[in-house]
Amino acid sequence: MLIGITTIQRNRAPWIKEWIAFHYLVGFRKFYIYLHKCTDDTEKILTKLKEKFDIQIIIVSSALEWPMMECYSDSYARFGNEVDWMAFIDGDEFLFPVKDKSMEIALKKYSGKKISALGVYWSCFGSSGHIKEPKGLIIENYRYRPVDSYSNNRHIKSIIRGGLGKSVRTYGSHMFQTPLGTYDENLRPITYGLTDYEPTYKEFRINHYITQSRSFFLNWKSKISAPDGGGIRDEAFWKEHDLNDVLDNSMAKFIRPVKALLKSMK
Numbered sequence: 001m002l003i004g005i006t007t008i009q010r011n012r013a014p015w016i017k018e019w020i021a022f023h024y025l026v027g028f029r030k031f032y033i034y035l036h037k038c039t040d041d042t043e044k045i046l047t048k049l050k051e052k053f054d055i056q057i058i059i060v061s062s063a064l065e066w067p068m069m070e071c072y073s074d075s076y077a078r079f080g081n082e083v084d085w086m087a088f089i090d091g092d093e094f095l096f097p098v099k100d101k102s103m104e105i106a107l108k109k110y111s112g113k114k115i116s117a118l119g120v121y122w123s124c125f126g127s128s129g130h131i132k133e134p135k136g137l138i139i140e141n142y143r144y145r146p147v148d149s150y151s152n153n154r155h156i157k158s159i160i161r162g163g164l165g166k167s168v169r170t171y172g173s174h175m176f177q178t179p180l181g182t183y184d185e186n187l188r189p190i191t192y193g194l195t196d197y198e199p200t201y202k203e204f205r206i207n208h209y210i211t212q213s214r215s216f217f218l219n220w221k222s223k224i225s226a227p228d229g230g231g232i233r234d235e236a237f238w239k240e241h242d243l244n245d246v247l248d249n250s251m252a253k254f255i256r257p258v259k260a261l262l263k264s265m266k
Contacts (some may be wrong), residue, residue, distance in 0.1 A: 001084045001104045001107065001108065002029055002030065002082070002083045002084050002162075003027055003029060003030075003083060003084060003085050003086075003087070003103050003104060004028065004029070004030035004031070004032060004079065004082065004083035004085070004086045004087070004162075005023055005028045005030070005031055005032070005086070005088075005095075005106065006032040006033075006034070006071070006072060006075040006076075006079075006086060006087070006088045006089075007019075007031075007032070007033055007034065007088075007089055007090060007091055008033075008034040008035075008036050008067060008071045008072075008090070009033060009034070009035055009036070009038070009042060009058065009091040010036050010037050010038055010082050010091075010224070011037075011038055011039060011040045011042060011043055011220070012040075012091040012092075012266075013040040013041040013042045013045055013137055014133075015089075015090070015091070015203075015260055016042055016045055016046065016049075017045065017049070017265065018137050018138060018139070018258060018262065019091060019094070020046075020049055020053060020087060021258050021261040021262050021265065022094055022096075022139065022254060022258050023094070023095065024053060024261070025254065025257050025258060025261060026095075026096045026097060026102060026103050026254075027097075027102035027103035027104050028087070028103065029054060029185040030054045030056075030082060030083055031053060031055045031056065032056045032058070032079050033046060033055060033056065033058070034058045034059075034060050034067075034071040034074075034075070035058070035059050035060060036060040036062070036064075036071070037055065037060075037062050042094065043057060043059070049265070052265060055144050056079070057207045057212045058071070058074075058075075058144050061177070063069065065112075068173045069170045069172070069173055070203065072088050072170050072173070072176075073169065073170045075088075076160065076164075076168050076176075078166070078253070080160075080162050080163065080164065080166075080168065081162060081163050082162065082240045083101075083162040084107075084161070084162050084163075084164075085107055085136050085159050085160065085161060085162060086159065086160050086161075086162055087120075087157070087158070087159045087160075088157060088158050088160070088176075089157045089206060090157075091136050092138075092208060092209045092210060092212070093122075093207070093208050093209075094113075094138075094139060094206065094207045094208075094209075094251070095120060095157070095159075095204065095205070095206045096204070096205060096207075096254070097203065097204060098201050098202060098203055098204060098205050098234070098250075099202075099203070100203075106191045106203050106204060107157065107159070109241070110233075111204070113183075113187065114180050114185070115161075115162065115180050115181065115182070115183045116160065116161055116164060116168075116178030116180040116181060116182065117158050117159060117175070117176060117178050117181070117182040117183075118158070118159045118182070118183065118184070118185065119156030119157070119158060119175060119182050119183065119184045119190040119195070120156055120157055120158075120159060120184075120185070120201035120204040120205065120208050121153055121154070121155070121156055121184070121195075121200065121201065121204075121205065121206065122152065122153050122154075122155045122156070122157070122199070122208045123143040123145060123148070123153055123199075123201065123205055123206065123207050123208065123248070123250075124145060124146060124153055124208045124210050124241060124243075125142045125143075125144065125207060125209050125210065125211070125215055125243050125248070126142075126144055126145060126146070126210065126211055126241065126242040126243045126244040127142070127212065127213055127244065128141065128142045128144040128244055129145055129213050129244060130142075130143070130212070130213035130214065130244050131213060131214045131215060132214075132215045133211055133212060133213040133215055133216045134213065136233055137255060137258060137259070138212070138257065139207070139251035139254060139255060140251070140255050141207050142212065143247055143248055143249065143251075144244035144245070144246065144247060144248065145243065145244065145245070145246050145248050146196075146243035146245050146246065147245055147246055148199060148201070149198060149199075150243065152210075152240075152241065154194055154195045154196070154197065154198075154199055155174060155193060155194050156174055156184065156190060156193060156195060157174055157197075157206055158174065158175050158176055158182060159204075159209075159223070160176055160178060161178075164178060164179060165239075166252055167179045167213050172192070172193045173193070174192075174193025174194070175190060175193045184197065184200070185200060185203040185204055186200060186202075193238070201242075205250065207248075207250065207251065210241050211238065211241050211242050214238075214242075217233070217242075218236055221233050222235075222237075222238070224236065
């Protein structure tokens with residue numbers, strides 16, 4: 001089974017190596033990375049990483065009105081036949097199997113199901129009290145989050161079967177129109193990117209580091225609009241998302257392997 005991942009990234013140079021290393025370790029083998037309004041070294045870093053990983057770099061026009069949706073559509077149309085499953089997530093999202101060793105093992109459970117796509121729930125994380133952006137890994141530095149029932153965790157991102165051709169169309173930035181529809185890990189049907197279900201994390205999970213540190217939010221995230229037309233992230237956004245009620249060690253088992261892979265990449 002060959003699993004790919006599509007993402008649109010903007011100025012994620014300090015974290016792009018970690019993002020690639022993490023997703024490679026959990027089983028992704030083909031990376032389709034769209035760069036939108038990047039003014040940092042992201043492209044330079046990815047070009048170097050192409051020596052070790054199967055990465056496609058696509059530069060996105062700054063004139064696109066809905067860059068995320070258009071990039072997702074372009075990626076599936078061009079590369080959807082290259083993989084058995086394709087995930088579509090952001091640069092601050094980390095997708096992984098909860099109990100299995102790899103995405104391949106976890107996805108095999110759904111290979112015989114009459115579904116076209118899986119919706120994986122967010123698990124949003126707050127700042128963990130960081131005022132300045134700490135050195136080191138995101139997955140190591142940010143360990144506090146709201147409770148599972150937090151309303152924004154009802155958002156999903158999609159993993160779509162490959163080879164469905166023109167029958168796949170974007171439906172917002174979180175899900176797609178597909179022949180057999182999108183279902184969550186419990187095989188509950190999903191018709192919109194924000195569901196009415198209580199999120200579950202038995203098979204898959206996306207840790208969404210939506211705020212990072214206070215300085216990151218003030219100096220970067222609050223100054224740019226979301227790529228899917230979501231508007232500017234203001235102080236109300238910070239208060240809504242900077243919740244740090246639960247200590248979460250779901251990433252603990254990945255920290256050492258990610259560091260080892262990053263060391264080998266130098």
